[in-house]
Amino acid sequence: DTGVSQDPRHKITKRGQNVTFRCDPISEHNRLYWYRQTLGQGPEFLTYFQNEAQLEKSRLLSDRFSAERPKGSFSTLEIQRTEQGDSAMYLCASSSGREGGTNEKLFFGSGTQLSVL
Amino acid sequence: KNQVEQSPQSLIILEGKNCTLQCNYTVSPFSNLRWYKQDTGRGPVSLTIMTFSENTKSNGRYTATLDADTKQSSLHITASQLSDSASYICVVIPMFSGGYNKLIFGAGTRLAVHP
Numbered sequence: 001d002t003g004v005s006q007d008p009r010h011k012i013t014k015r016g017q018n019v020t021f022r023c024d025p026i027s028e029h030n031r032l033y034w035y036r037q038t039l040g041q042g043p044e045f046l047t048y049f050q051n052e053a054q055l056e057k058s059r060l061l062s063d064r065f066s067a068e069r070p071k072g073s074f075s076t077l078e079i080q081r082t083e084q085g086d087s088a089m090y091l092c093a094s095s096s097g098r099e100g101g102t103n104e105k106l107f108f109g110s111g112t113q114l115s116v117l
Numbered sequence: 118k119n120q121v122e123q124s125p126q127s128l129i130i131l132e133g134k135n136c137t138l139q140c141n142y143t144v145s146p147f148s149n150l151r152w153y154k155q156d157t158g159r160g161p162v163s164l165t166i167m168t169f170s171e172n173t174k175s176n177g178r179y180t181a182t183l184d185a186d187t188k189q190s191s192l193h194i195t196a197s198q199l200s201d202s203a204s205y206i207c208v209v210i211p212m213f214s215g216g217y218n219k220l221i222f223g224a225g226t227r228l229a230v231h232p
Binding site: 040042044093110 | 208225
């Protein structure tokens with residue numbers, strides 16, 4: 001399968017614990033995005049990587065959140081000292097960056113559903 | 118203020134029937150407008166992409182229309198199937214967004230197709 005894969009699919013944690021999610025984009029896609037989606041809402045942008053460089057971060061990404069893409073391939077999103085308000089679906093998406101412009105297709109993974117108890 | 122509003126919030130139809138979902142947006146100027154389908158517990162999948170100069174785009178039984186003057190778009194589903202049960206999300210990309218990081222999502226319409 002050459003789609004965007006995310007791991008784990010589900011994560012249940014206690015408030016105050018740290019969690020880390022992984023995203024493997026489509027091979028050779030140099031753009032990678034993280035989004036957060038709460039129930040009944042559309043996804044909200046968190047951060048964007050062009051290769052290994054993190055080019056933009058949303059205000060939603062508090063200092064408890066950190067994302068990395070060390071070799072320009074897979075990415076990790078870590079949440080420290082989780083809060084109940086962090087409960088959401090965390091989606092990763094990638095695009096090739098070759099077509100340019102804003103008509104380029106974005107491919108989403110199936111997400112990691114986080115529940116903070 | 119939500120820049121992309123969708124209606125209805127939810128919809129139930131019988132298998133084989135047609136339906137139309139609405140999207141009103143205030144993003145201006147915009148580069149393109151997209152409709153995504155999102156199955157429960159899965160990521161969104163692109164259905165159609167329309168630039169600001171296009172009026173309609175089809176993908177099988179899905180037809181999207183765009184009226185840039187009234188800032189409205191609709192997604193028409195023909196001869197619905199049980200597998201069409203999903204959320205349908207309208208997404209607008211501003212003209213000078215610099216890339217996909219500026220996708221603005223609506224909250225979606227939850228469609229349930231019953232046998």
